[in-house]
Amino acid sequence: MSTTRRHFLQASALAGLASQTTSAQPRRISPNDHVNVATIGIGIQGSNDTQSSLLADGVKLVAVSDIYEGRLIGAKEKHGADVFTARDYREVLARPDVDAVIIATPDHWHQKIAIDAMAAGKDVYLEKPMVQHLDDGQPLIDAWHKSDRILQVGSQRVSSIVYKKAQDLLRQGAIGELNMVEAWWDRNSAIGAWQYSIPTDASPATVDWDRFLGRAPKRPFDATRAFRWRNYRDYGTGVAGDLFVHLFSGMHFILGATGPDRVYSTGGTYFWKDGRDVPDLMMGLYDYGKTEHHPAFTLSLRVNFEDGANENYGFSFIGSDGVLSIGNGVTVTKRPRPAEPGFTIDSFSKAQQQAYMQQYRAKYPKPNMNADSMRPVSEDKYLPPPGYNDHVDHHRNFIHAVRTRQPVVEDPVFGFRAAGPALLSNVSYFEKRVCRWDAAAMREKA
Numbered sequence: 001m002s003t004t005r006r007h008f009l010q011a012s013a014l015a016g017l018a019s020q021t022t023s024a025q026p027r028r029i030s031p032n033d034h035v036n037v038a039t040i041g042i043g044i045q046g047s048n049d050t051q052s053s054l055l056a057d058g059v060k061l062v063a064v065s066d067i068y069e070g071r072l073i074g075a076k077e078k079h080g081a082d083v084f085t086a087r088d089y090r091e092v093l094a095r096p097d098v099d100a101v102i103i104a105t106p107d108h109w110h111q112k113i114a115i116d117a118m119a120a121g122k123d124v125y126l127e128k129p130m131v132q133h134l135d136d137g138q139p140l141i142d143a144w145h146k147s148d149r150i151l152q153v154g155s156q157r158v159s160s161i162v163y164k165k166a167q168d169l170l171r172q173g174a175i176g177e178l179n180m181v182e183a184w185w186d187r188n189s190a191i192g193a194w195q196y197s198i199p200t201d202a203s204p205a206t207v208d209w210d211r212f213l214g215r216a217p218k219r220p221f222d223a224t225r226a227f228r229w230r231n232y233r234d235y236g237t238g239v240a241g242d243l244f245v246h247l248f249s250g251m252h253f254i255l256g257a258t259g260p261d262r263v264y265s266t267g268g269t270y271f272w273k274d275g276r277d278v279p280d281l282m283m284g285l286y287d288y289g290k291t292e293h294h295p296a297f298t299l300s301l302r303v304n305f306e307d308g309a310n311e312n313y314g315f316s317f318i319g320s321d322g323v324l325s326i327g328n329g330v331t332v333t334k335r336p337r338p339a340e341p342g343f344t345i346d347s348f349s350k351a352q353q354q355a356y357m358q359q360y361r362a363k364y365p366k367p368n369m370n371a372d373s374m375r376p377v378s379e380d381k382y383l384p385p386p387g388y389n390d391h392v393d394h395h396r397n398f399i400h401a402v403r404t405r406q407p408v409v410e411d412p413v414f415g416f417r418a419a420g421p422a423l424l425s426n427v428s429y430f431e432k433r434v435c436r437w438d439a440a441a442m443r444e445k446a
């Protein structure tokens with residue numbers, strides 16, 4: 001067959017696929033049926049997602065799409081030769097046996113594949129950050145509203161019993177009135193800084209480079225960009241889209257917060273000078289106004305890829321009566337304020353010192369310095385059961401929603417409320433300006 005004729009046939013077949021994907025009717029899933037899942041983008045996280053999804057009851061992997069041949073071969077090796085594989089995700093969406101898709105491609109493909117998947121009648125588990133650019137968010141939410149599809153965004157902390165415990169404790173008043181949240185995610189390794197392995201057979205023959213690029217600017221094949229895409233703004237979203245978004249999701253879930261009013265971020269590329277065009281250290285400051293769910297508070301976020309320590313991740317919720325921290329589990333530390341305020345009178349005249357102390361001691365009698373005058377400092381720790389995995393819970397929540405058509409814990413509105421301020425942190429960093437965010441409308445304010 002001539003090359004021209006082969007190309008013509010391929011083009012006609014895909015045109016057919018595209019029209020099928022917009023008219024397809026979802027399969028009816030009865031409670032005892034398997035939910036048939038397909039993974040689009042089966043790299044590091046797509047593999048984890050597939051694994052976690054299969055741990056939810058009654059899930060079957062039926063198809064996989066990836067633009068790198070080695071990962072399609074790897075998927076068949078791991079999940080069986082009968083799993084359908086394709087470089088073009090539209091072939092997966094055109095299959096009537098696929099009920100739901102996991103989308104774990106680089107960020108620049110998230111919006112397009114999610115919209116195409118819903119149009120094809122598929123439910124969607126979409127990795128974080130929900131979208132690559134601020135402008136991508138609302139069209140995806142609109143497409144979801146217009147469809148009858150389930151869409152779960154993949155920030156698994158929202159399903160975590162650890163975060164639920166923190167939510168319960170804060171609601172019960174564990175730290176008094178909140179005034180500040182600090183969260184950080186520091187790393188000290190090449191893999192942590194996104195220097196992912198590049199396969200030795202990476203070439204235009206094994207990687208569908210045009211399909212990797214998608215809407216990104218055209219350029220010649222570059223294996224580093226294909227496999228270490230996070231380092232480039234054309235495909236990824238920097239540390240803000242990778243890690244701040246997890247911190248926003250967790251914090252929004254715990255507090256019932258919907259987003260900040262003001263966003264400022266700074267940082268630099270200090271250590272990983274490997275050609276990346278995104279910072280390896282970023283700090284963000286955010287003002288959250290008072291709502292019915294929380295008082296006004298300030299948030300600070302930090303990611304440092306060369307912090308001199310190992311992976312170090314956590315939250316501190318700081319309040320008038322104590323601090324709630326999240327690391328491996330939840331810790332509440334209460335340090336009551338001293339009963340008397342103290343004084344700074346040494347530089348006053350002797351007469352004034354005497355007069356002041358007389359008045360002061362009338363109000364605050366001198367305490368007895370005995371064992372009873374010790375102030376209690378309490379520390380309560382809550383650890384999850386050994387082996388607890390919130391990622392599996394997040395997939396279970398999705399599969400439950402696919403079966404029952406009940407809402408998921410992290411729909412695209414929640415997803416964009418976390419992704420929006422994370423992406424605005426990039427705008428603040430690259431444009432060196434303080435940004436204002438309309439959390440209700442989910443867009444930047446002029």
Ligand SMILES: NC(=O)c1ccc[n+]([C@@H]2O[C@H](COP(=O)([O-])OP(=O)(O)OC[C@H]3O[C@@H](n4cnc5c(N)ncnc54)[C@H](O)[C@@H]3O)[C@@H](O)[C@H]2O)c1
Nearest residue numbers: 041042043044045046066067068104105107127128211212
């Ligand atoms: N929830 C989490 O904790 C978590 C953790 C890591 C990554 N992620 C998210 O998962 C996504 C993937 O990240 P990763 O670290 O697995 O990257 P990765 O590079 O390991 O995997 C991406 C895969 O997508 C494939 N791909 C690229 N374009 C494609 C296309 N058009 N169609 C089909 N496949 C395509 C690539 O070949 C690759 O196999 C990102 O959006 C990332 O933010 C989430």
